[in-house]
Amino acid sequence: xxxxxxxxxxxxxxxxxxxxxxxxxxxxxxxxxxxxxxxxxxxxxxxxxxxxxxxxxxxxxxxxxxxxxxxxxxxxxxxxxxxxxxxxxxxxxxxxxxxxxxxxxxxxxxxxxxxxxxxxxxxxxxxxxxxxxxxxxxxxxxxxxxxxxxxxxxxxxxxxxxxxxxxxxxxxxxxxxxxxxxxxxxxxxxxxxxxxxxxxxxxxxxxxxxxxxxxxxxxxxxxxxxxxxxxxxxxxxxxxxxxxxxxxxxxxxxxxxxxxxxxxxxxxxxxxxxxxxxxxxxxxxxxxxxxxxxxxxxxxxxxxxxxxxxxxxxxxxxxxxxxxxxxxxxxxxxxxx
Amino acid sequence: xxxxxxxxxxxxxxxxxxxxxxxxxxxxxxxxxxxxxxxxxxxxxxxxxxxxxxxxxxxxxxxxxxxxxxxxxxxxxxxxxxxxxxxxxxxxxxxxxxxxxxxxxxxxxxxxxxxxxxxxxxxxxxxxxxxxxxxxxxxxxxxxxxxxxxxxxxxxxxxxxxxxxxxxxxxxxxxxxxxxxxxxxxxxxxxxxxxxxxxxxxxxxxxxxxxxxxxxxxxxxxxxxxxxxxxxxxxxxxxxxxxxxxxxxxxxxxxxxxxxxxxxxxxxxxxxxxxxxxxxxxxxxxxxxxxxxxxxxxxxxxxxxxxxxxxxxxxxxxxxxxxxxxxxxxxxxxxxxxxxxxxxxxxxxxxxxxxxxxxxxxxxxxxxxxxxxxxxxxxxxxxxxxxx
Numbered sequence: 001x002x003x004x005x006x007x008x009x010x011x012x013x014x015x016x017x018x019x020x021x022x023x024x025x026x027x028x029x030x031x032x033x034x035x036x037x038x039x040x041x042x043x044x045x046x047x048x049x050x051x052x053x054x055x056x057x058x059x060x061x062x063x064x065x066x067x068x069x070x071x072x073x074x075x076x077x078x079x080x081x082x083x084x085x086x087x088x089x090x091x092x093x094x095x096x097x098x099x100x101x102x103x104x105x106x107x108x109x110x111x112x113x114x115x116x117x118x119x120x121x122x123x124x125x126x127x128x129x130x131x132x133x134x135x136x137x138x139x140x141x142x143x144x145x146x147x148x149x150x151x152x153x154x155x156x157x158x159x160x161x162x163x164x165x166x167x168x169x170x171x172x173x174x175x176x177x178x179x180x181x182x183x184x185x186x187x188x189x190x191x192x193x194x195x196x197x198x199x200x201x202x203x204x205x206x207x208x209x210x211x212x213x214x215x216x217x218x219x220x221x222x223x224x225x226x227x228x229x230x231x232x233x234x235x236x237x238x239x240x241x242x243x244x245x246x247x248x249x250x251x252x253x254x255x256x257x258x259x260x261x262x263x264x265x266x267x268x269x270x271x272x273x274x275x276x277x278x279x280x281x282x283x284x285x286x287x288x289x290x291x292x293x294x295x296x297x298x299x300x301x302x303x304x305x306x307x308x309x310x311x312x313x314x315x316x317x318x319x320x321x322x323x324x325x326x327x328x329x330x331x332x333x334x335x336x337x
Numbered sequence: 338x339x340x341x342x343x344x345x346x347x348x349x350x351x352x353x354x355x356x357x358x359x360x361x362x363x364x365x366x367x368x369x370x371x372x373x374x375x376x377x378x379x380x381x382x383x384x385x386x387x388x389x390x391x392x393x394x395x396x397x398x399x400x401x402x403x404x405x406x407x408x409x410x411x412x413x414x415x416x417x418x419x420x421x422x423x424x425x426x427x428x429x430x431x432x433x434x435x436x437x438x439x440x441x442x443x444x445x446x447x448x449x450x451x452x453x454x455x456x457x458x459x460x461x462x463x464x465x466x467x468x469x470x471x472x473x474x475x476x477x478x479x480x481x482x483x484x485x486x487x488x489x490x491x492x493x494x495x496x497x498x499x500x501x502x503x504x505x506x507x508x509x510x511x512x513x514x515x516x517x518x519x520x521x522x523x524x525x526x527x528x529x530x531x532x533x534x535x536x537x538x539x540x541x542x543x544x545x546x547x548x549x550x551x552x553x554x555x556x557x558x559x560x561x562x563x564x565x566x567x568x569x570x571x572x573x574x575x576x577x578x579x580x581x582x583x584x585x586x587x588x589x590x591x592x593x594x595x596x597x598x599x600x601x602x603x604x605x606x607x608x609x610x611x612x613x614x615x616x617x618x619x620x621x622x623x624x625x626x627x628x629x630x631x632x633x634x635x636x637x638x639x640x641x642x643x644x645x646x647x648x649x650x651x652x653x654x655x656x657x658x659x660x661x662x663x664x665x666x667x668x669x670x671x672x673x674x675x676x677x678x679x680x681x682x683x684x685x686x687x688x689x690x691x692x693x694x695x696x697x698x699x700x701x702x703x704x705x706x707x708x709x710x711x712x713x714x715x716x717x718x719x720x721x722x723x724x725x
Contacts, residue, residue: 262459262461262487262488289460290460290461290463290464291460291461292459292460292461293459293460293461293462293485293487293488293489294459294485294487
């Protein structure tokens with residue numbers, strides 16, 4: 001492609017950004033190590049850790065047996081003992097095998113020991129659908145974890161966050177779960193120049209608008225941004241809020257945006273019933289009811305196990321067209337009773 | 338003890354009103370004279386007042402409903418064991434009203450804004466409307482266009498108070514017509530005219546106002562009102578109500594001031610105890626009354642309490658205004674325009690500012706001789722304005 005714009009040297013993929021984050025953490029702190037299924041010789045199921053074994057050796061890039069409970073538990077033990085383990089769980093679907101370790105141990109030990117113990121563990125999990133991987137590899141269960149006190153749940157949805165959230169997570173004394181949407185690994189772009197760190201406290205406005213707030217994270221965030229572009233052509237200025245952390249939720253940022261636009265649409269790849277979207281909607285109801293010009297709306301995944309067939313999988317997930325329609329309905333409601 | 342707060346009659350021709358808004362909620366302490374609710378009548382929106390001190394205990398009627406005169410709107414708890422029913426105090430004309438309105442009347446062609454329109458306000462719109470003090474009527478007019486009112490709609494409404502629509506104007510015209518027809522049918526009017534030299538009053542007014550900021554200056558109409566009030570207090574048979582076949586004189590003089598509304602229509606709310614108040618006080622109350630009347634926020638007492646009325650066409654007027662008595666009152670003074678005219682004084686012909694006052698009075702109560710004395714008393718009071 002002789003006419004293509006020359007590739008900026010700074011262009012990288014989301015996968016590269018996470019790898020850079022790992023490389024930096026491993027380089028800067030000898031207590032850090034990476035552990036998980038196929039993270040070493042295979043280079044990671046999503047090729048995130050490719051090349052790290054060669055750089056850091058088998059002591060710090062450790063392949064584990066196929067036993068999530070065992071290696072997450074080992075990670076908790078290592079954290080208790082003073083190390084800074086990064087445990088990769090291939091997908092959130094498989095983390096259910098380690099649910100006991102995560103919920104009953106990692107999340108509780110600081111509380112149950114009266115603060116004497118801390119578990120500075122980072123668990124990285126792929127999440128989400130969109131790659132025709134079948135139901136058991138495609139669910140979005142991060143909302144479940146966001147229910148649990150003692151855990152911090154963060155979702156890097158941009159290259160910057162993919163690059164810098166890991167360091168922020170490692171700096172915390174308590175367990176952090178980082179959810180990487182598997183659809184985003186191939187997303188390319190460049191990092192914000194001069195950015196060196198991010199926090200795990202605040203939501204971020206990814207696009208400003210005055211008419212409706214689209215609240216989202218992960219792949220859905222990018223669907224919201226695409227929808228906002230379409231809506232702008234219709235004269236509807238959507239604000240897009242990237243939650244970044246699902247626990248704790250940045251209520252202040254959510255309410256500030258809703259106060260500004262007076263309408264909110266939450267786009268969540270989780271199922272609707274008992275969802276994180278429900279939690280956010282309720283908080284808006286509690287804290288910003290009198291700011292609203294329309295009922296809070298949600299767009300979630302159809303309540304089915306994610307289908308394998310491409311057209312069915314697409315139909316089950318939130319889509320930019322669906323977001324556009326839902327946002328339009330909020331801004332221009334049908335008149336009359 | 339518990340007393341019933343009933344919808345008062347706000348005019349002999351009023352049969353019902355639409356409750357538009359509660360201004361108090363259960364548990365609120367209520368002071369006598371405080372507005373409790375706003376109702377919509379053919380005369381526009383009126384704040385109805387409490388007639389006793391107490392606590393509002395229960396709201397009986399819902400906003401948006403049409404209620405007949407005398408219907409219980411709410412319950413109050415009052416301390417006094419001597420309390421009579423709030424309605425009995427509230428409705429001085431209630432006893433007469435049923436008879437007077439029994440005659441079949443055409444159904445008003447133009448009902449007030451449909452009270453069946455359910456207000457659908459977004460939470461943000463609802464809060465903003467409250468902050469702006471927008472009336473449910475204003476919102477209902479907009480809501481009638483359909484859909485949910487949003488913040489933007491409310492902010493558009495603010496600053497453009499809805500002009501009385503053709504419907505409201507027609508309803509008010511009908512009300513005026515009914516009251517005047519009743520007056521002409523039942524009251525044997527007699528008319529007297531008296532032209533006087535308004536020079537002394539005008540000179541005094543100019544001197545008095547010269548030292549005052551614009552906001553405190555007195556107007557000519559106020560001198561006339563005050564003079565009528567004093568004359569009414571000193572005369573017999575002009576101040577009070579004719580009810581149940583007899584005249585009930587009033588010790589206090591509450592002067593109804595006819596106020597023309599922008600966009601058409603006429604109201605004559607009362608300046609209470611006008612005979613007993615000094616001119617600056619009356620002026621303040623008169624200004625406030627005019628503003629409230631034009632904003633559609635008169636209080637119920639102001640509608641019902643006038644014991645005599647003054648109507649003036651002002652500078653745009655003509656020489657003589659023959660007024661029609663506003664029942665159940667028994668007298669009304671019409672003031673023509675003040676204009677320079679030839680005036681004979683002590684054998685000389687002068688040019689003086691002149692004013693012609695016309696009295697319409699009820700022959701069931703007084704005769705022309707008493708009327709003439711009454712008019713002359715007004716004239717002599719205006720000739721000595723510093724005594725007003």
